[in-house]
Amino acid sequence: xxxxSAAGVAGTPATSGAHGVxxxxxxxxxxxxxxxxxxxxxxxxxxxxAPGSFLALFGPNGAGKSTLLGIIAGLxxxxxxxVFLDGEEITKDRDENLGKRIGxxxxxxxxxxxxxxxxxxxxxxxxxxxxxxxxxIESLLSTVGMESRSGSPVRTLSRGMRQRVALARALxxxxxxxxxxxxxxxxxxxxxxxxxxxxxxxxxxxLLVTHDLVRGLxxxxxxxxxxxxxxxxxxxxxxxxxxxFEQTYRDHAV
Amino acid sequence: MRSMLAQSWQIYRKxxxxxxxxxxRVVTMFVFSLIVVIIFNFAFNAGADVLQxxxxxxxxxxxxxxxxxxxxxxxxxxxxxxxxxxLLLAPIDRGSIFLGKLLGNVTLIGLVQLAVxxxxxxxxxxxxxxxxxxxxxxxxxxxxxxTSVATLFAAVAVNTRMRDVMLPVLLLPVASPVLIxxxxxxxxxxxxxxxxxxxxxxxxLSVFTVxxxxxxxxxxxYIVEE
Numbered sequence: 001x002x003x004x005s006a007a008g009v010a011g012t013p014a015t016s017g018a019h020g021v022x023x024x025x026x027x028x029x030x031x032x033x034x035x036x037x038x039x040x041x042x043x044x045x046x047x048x049x050a051p052g053s054f055l056a057l058f059g060p061n062g063a064g065k066s067t068l069l070g071i072i073a074g075l076x077x078x079x080x081x082x083v084f085l086d087g088e089e090i091t092k093d094r095d096e097n098l099g100k101r102i103g104x105x106x107x108x109x110x111x112x113x114x115x116x117x118x119x120x121x122x123x124x125x126x127x128x129x130x131x132x133x134x135x136x137i138e139s140l141l142s143t144v145g146m147e148s149r150s151g152s153p154v155r156t157l158s159r160g161m162r163q164r165v166a167l168a169r170a171l172x173x174x175x176x177x178x179x180x181x182x183x184x185x186x187x188x189x190x191x192x193x194x195x196x197x198x199x200x201x202x203x204x205x206x207l208l209v210t211h212d213l214v215r216g217l218x219x220x221x222x223x224x225x226x227x228x229x230x231x232x233x234x235x236x237x238x239x240x241x242x243x244x245f246e247q248t249y250r251d252h253a254v
Numbered sequence: 255m256r257s258m259l260a261q262s263w264q265i266y267r268k269x270x271x272x273x274x275x276x277x278x279r280v281v282t283m284f285v286f287s288l289i290v291v292i293i294f295n296f297a298f299n300a301g302a303d304v305l306q307x308x309x310x311x312x313x314x315x316x317x318x319x320x321x322x323x324x325x326x327x328x329x330x331x332x333x334x335x336x337x338x339x340x341l342l343l344a345p346i347d348r349g350s351i352f353l354g355k356l357l358g359n360v361t362l363i364g365l366v367q368l369a370v371x372x373x374x375x376x377x378x379x380x381x382x383x384x385x386x387x388x389x390x391x392x393x394x395x396x397x398x399x400x401t402s403v404a405t406l407f408a409a410v411a412v413n414t415r416m417r418d419v420m421l422p423v424l425l426l427p428v429a430s431p432v433l434i435x436x437x438x439x440x441x442x443x444x445x446x447x448x449x450x451x452x453x454x455x456x457x458x459l460s461v462f463t464v465x466x467x468x469x470x471x472x473x474x475x476y477i478v479e480e
Contacts, residue, residue, distance in 0.1 A: 075342055104339075117271065169340075
């Protein structure tokens with residue numbers, strides 16, 4: 001087992017990722033706890049995502065993965081503990097500029113069904129203060145293969161197409177950090193390849209939450225397993241074969 | 255402050271575009287207010303004098319419930335589809351989300367008032383033209399004041415399991431001073447009263463509106479965080 005003492009324990013300098021780029025900020029989670037009434041969603045979680053690296057987080061339903069992403073994104077207030085971006089605490093007071101650094105892509109697309117693809121992207125572009133908005137939208141729509149549907153209302157798009165547009169929305173403001181919660185949801189094979197290319201080609205710090213063990217292991221520099229609110233396993237992805245990791249997952253999370 | 259207003263404007267524009275495409279809220283509010291006018295008109299089968307005395311109460315019952323519908327629907331579809339998280343992730347002052355939503359609610363309630371008030375006049379045989387300027391001030395103050403609280407509590411209620419029940423339970427006790435003030439000022443106006451006859455009520459309306467508007471902008475950030 002590539003246990004946590006062996007690999008990148010919170011607070012210790014983490015290894016540089018495969019895409020390792022100094023400009024992308026690192027994420028440091030310290031003793032993070034979140035309770036909803038008597039239910040403990042997260043319990044003293046420590047996690048490091050090195051600048052420019054890609055960490056895939058796995059766990060069964062209800063393990064606390066989305067709560068963890070929500071806290072890092074500033075959507076959920078932790079009960080205890082801290083989150084640092086580049087050594088700067090973000091959990092104490094909300095920093096408006098945090099949104100400029102984080103791009104979020106989840107199974108929920110954050111798109112308005114009644115608006116067209118272009119109207120949605122323009123709306124988010126204005127909210128995120130994107131300069132050269134029109135050029136950026138055009139370029140991203142081309143990247144995700146949706147330029148021909150830019151005038152279509154989102155409600156007329158398939159699940160996979162919406163997810164492509166959502167990816168363009170998440171990348172619109174060129175964030176340093178990507179928080180991905182089941183981003184492969186609804187994507188066809190071509191779109192999955194495109195998403196993987198987009199993610200690996202860009203120099204960003206990425207935290208991916210997924211149930212897809214093989215795809216997560218393939219893409220990430222490091223992997224971690226969360227179960228019942230606790231971080232139970234963490235290792236370098238290259239140290240694990242797919243079959244080993246499936247067994248490790250069964251041992252820790254099932 | 256300028257950027258906050260600009261961000262609110264973006265959210266308002268988006269909400270109005272969505273509403274223009276669906277007409278979901280404005281039609282529901284109009285139909286609801288119309289039904290209230292018709293039912294009350296038949297229920298109070300009394301003389302013109304009695305009708306004119308109860309009319310202000312009926313007007314504000316209709317608009318208060320229409321306002322609650324609008325406030326509730328300004329958050330619930332966003333919450334259900336997950337787009338509200340999209341707004342919360344944006345690098346903006348969260349008070350601007352509140353202001354954008356408030357502006358949208360005030361616009362829609364204002365449109366419904368414009369459409370329904372002439373019907374009230376028709377059904378209850380009332381004269382409003384001589385008091386129009388006074389009524390405009392009272393309606394504006396009251397609508398902004400009531401809608402501020404309604405929008406804030408709609409944001410609270412949308413996170414609860416029984417959100418449709420929670421909104422009136424939370425809102426009506428807090429908003430009752432403004433509703434009472436609105437009924438009193440509207441009644442005094444219909445009776446031909448002057449500003450001096452309703453100074454205290456107007457003060458109450460103004461203070462309530464300013465206090466809740468400012469407090470709501472400041473509190474919104476804490477309300478929307480889980």
